[in-house]
Amino acid sequence: MSDYSQHFVADHVKGLPRSGIRDFFSIVAAMPQAISLGIGEPDFVTPWHIREAAIFALEKGKTSYTDNLGLIRLRREISTYVENNFGISYQPETDVLVAVGVSEALDIALRAVLNPGDKVLYHEPCYVSYSPSIVLAHAQPIAVGTSAEDQFGIDPARVEAAWEPGCKVLMLNFPTNPTGGVTERAKLERLAKFAIEKDLLVISDEIYSELTFEGEHTSIASLPGMQERTIFLHGFSKAFAMTGFRIGYACGPKPLIEAMMKVHQYSMLCAPILSQEAAIEALKNGAPAVAKMKEQYHRRRDLIVRRFNEAGLDCHSPKGSFYAFPSIQSTGLDSLSFCKGLLDQEEVAVVPGTAFGPSGAGFARASFSTSYERIIEATDRIERYVDKLSKNA
Amino acid sequence: MSSVLQLLLEGEHLNTAQMAQVLGLSESEIEAELKRLKAEEVFLGWRPVLNPDRAQENVVRAVIEVKISPERDGGFDRLATRIARFDAVESCFLMSGAYDLLVFASGKDLREVASFVSERLSTVDGVLSTATHFMLRAYKEQGYLLLSPSEREDKPAVSP
Numbered sequence: 001m002s003d004y005s006q007h008f009v010a011d012h013v014k015g016l017p018r019s020g021i022r023d024f025f026s027i028v029a030a031m032p033q034a035i036s037l038g039i040g041e042p043d044f045v046t047p048w049h050i051r052e053a054a055i056f057a058l059e060k061g062k063t064s065y066t067d068n069l070g071l072i073r074l075r076r077e078i079s080t081y082v083e084n085n086f087g088i089s090y091q092p093e094t095d096v097l098v099a100v101g102v103s104e105a106l107d108i109a110l111r112a113v114l115n116p117g118d119k120v121l122y123h124e125p126c127y128v129s130y131s132p133s134i135v136l137a138h139a140q141p142i143a144v145g146t147s148a149e150d151q152f153g154i155d156p157a158r159v160e161a162a163w164e165p166g167c168k169v170l171m172l173n174f175p176t177n178p179t180g181g182v183t184e185r186a187k188l189e190r191l192a193k194f195a196i197e198k199d200l201l202v203i204s205d206e207i208y209s210e211l212t213f214e215g216e217h218t219s220i221a222s223l224p225g226m227q228e229r230t231i232f233l234h235g236f237s238k239a240f241a242m243t244g245f246r247i248g249y250a251c252g253p254k255p256l257i258e259a260m261m262k263v264h265q266y267s268m269l270c271a272p273i274l275s276q277e278a279a280i281e282a283l284k285n286g287a288p289a290v291a292k293m294k295e296q297y298h299r300r301r302d303l304i305v306r307r308f309n310e311a312g313l314d315c316h317s318p319k320g321s322f323y324a325f326p327s328i329q330s331t332g333l334d335s336l337s338f339c340k341g342l343l344d345q346e347e348v349a350v351v352p353g354t355a356f357g358p359s360g361a362g363f364a365r366a367s368f369s370t371s372y373e374r375i376i377e378a379t380d381r382i383e384r385y386v387d388k389l390s391k392n393a
Numbered sequence: 394m395s396s397v398l399q400l401l402l403e404g405e406h407l408n409t410a411q412m413a414q415v416l417g418l419s420e421s422e423i424e425a426e427l428k429r430l431k432a433e434e435v436f437l438g439w440r441p442v443l444n445p446d447r448a449q450e451n452v453v454r455a456v457i458e459v460k461i462s463p464e465r466d467g468g469f470d471r472l473a474t475r476i477a478r479f480d481a482v483e484s485c486f487l488m489s490g491a492y493d494l495l496v497f498a499s500g501k502d503l504r505e506v507a508s509f510v511s512e513r514l515s516t517v518d519g520v521l522s523t524a525t526h527f528m529l530r531a532y533k534e535q536g537y538l539l540l541s542p543s544e545r546e547d548k549p550a551v552s553p
Contacts (some may be wrong), residue, residue: 045548296403302413372405372415 020355034347035378037366041364047289053281070098075285090251102235102248110137112259122171145359152181156190175208178365179325180318202230210239210321291380297376300368305381322369346381397426454528458492460521481509
């Protein structure tokens with residue numbers, strides 16, 4: 001038999017790294033006693049009324065395909081929700097596509113708009129799939145670093161400096177996984193101006209927008225002249241604690257949604273109908289549950305950030321998401337050694353910042369999507385670990 | 394609402410040291426706040442929440458619908474308070490609808506609850522009628538779902 005990777009695996013796939021989070025957590029999986037601050041999903045179970053709506057839909061025999069774009073009832077709810085919460089109005093019949101999570105929406109958006117060799121600007125550290133999704137669309141990723149000094153918000157000047165001929169798309173994700181960074185309106189306005197000047201399409205992933213703790217979340221799509229050049233991506237996984245339902249959506253100009261629909265149609269066909277039914281219930285009646293979860297995340301954030309700083313790890317207060325991104329530079333260790341040592345010696349798992357791109361070096365991602373008790377215990381152990389490191393230094 | 398009270402209502406069991414950590418306050422501040430809430434009778438006290446099937450084998454609980462005649466001065470209050478004072482009464486509420494008071498009562502066996510109803514409750518002057526419903530099984534107690542292990546939610550430890 002031929003050497004598989006030599007002969008069968010496509011070149012552009014061969015070069016892709018595996019997710020650094022996954023790799024790290026295959027180690028953690030063998031240590032059930034460890035406290036994990038690594039999980040990138042809500043610790044809450046999907047609110048019961050949403051689960052119950054899915055059960056009811058199943059009982060009623062809702063087991064069919066749906067329209068490629070998704071159930072029109074759901075698209076109408078999405079359109080209303082986006083209008084009320086983001087101030088952008090989309091036609092449910094033509095401008096909204098329901099996808100299998102934001103991950104799929106992102107993938108089909110990139111595949112629908114990129115030609116081989118096109119360039120895509122995105123900010124880093126960022127969610128693990130961004131660069132690989134661009135590569136899988138045969139395009140070229142161009143990372144723009146963000147830094148702790150800016151609390152990991154994007155600096156428009158760095159985007160402008162990174163631009164080069166051939167750039168077609170600017171990808172944004174605020175609040176950001178893994179840093180919790182947000183970008184204030186004035187900077188978004190400058191980015192919008194730049195996007196218009198350079199004729200860039202913006203793909204904006206707003207999955208953590210409901211979990212904004214300070215200030216008001218602004219979508220770049222809501223800025224003047226931007227709706228017509230933005231694909232707005234959102235979903236249910238984080239705010240509604242519905243990760244396993246795999247349901248998200250894209251809103252954008254009709255011709256782009258039409259192009260995405262073609263890719264979606266031939267690959268996924270449609271999102272599962274049960275998840276779509278659950279999503280309708282989430283949008284109609286989920287707001288109180290979201291508010292309650294957000295309140296808890298907020299308190300957990302304040303706790304974990306304070307504890308990191310007390311433990312001697314500089315940590316900015318993330319304005320959104322459920323991730324803290326402390327600097328581990330004071331320990332003198334690199335991200336991976338710090339995280340491995342912490343797991344070995346104190347049985348606490350956090351994700352090395354480098355899993356989110358080279359500019360995550362010197363940081364670690366700690367999810368505060370877990371109980372107060374576990375956060376207290378984990379940060380006590382981290383403090384002990386950091387103390388030991390400084391004594392040995 | 395005070396942040397201490399909000400934290401209590403979340404339902405995660407924390408001691409005062411942990412509450413202090415979560416809220417970024419000192420333990421004495423937490424204790425002072427709890428004291429204030431108690432003094433103002435906002436927070437009435439601590440009670441353990443037990444699984445009746447496991448911990449209270451010898452307890453029989455009943456819900457009793459009670460009709461009473463209101464009085465010219467004070468309406469239902471005097472009678473309701475009088476009924477509420479019995480040790481057998483766990484909770485007592487004035488209700489709208491077909492009856493006036495809903496009384497949650499308990500005893501060590503059926504006979505004890507029955508005798509409370511027939512000898513104590515229904516003989517109170519002003520009580521017009523009672524309808525007693527015995528509880529058979531608990532599925533949720535004070536916000537805690539009582540699930541068998543196979544019904545519990547189980548999450549795979551996976552992260553993308």
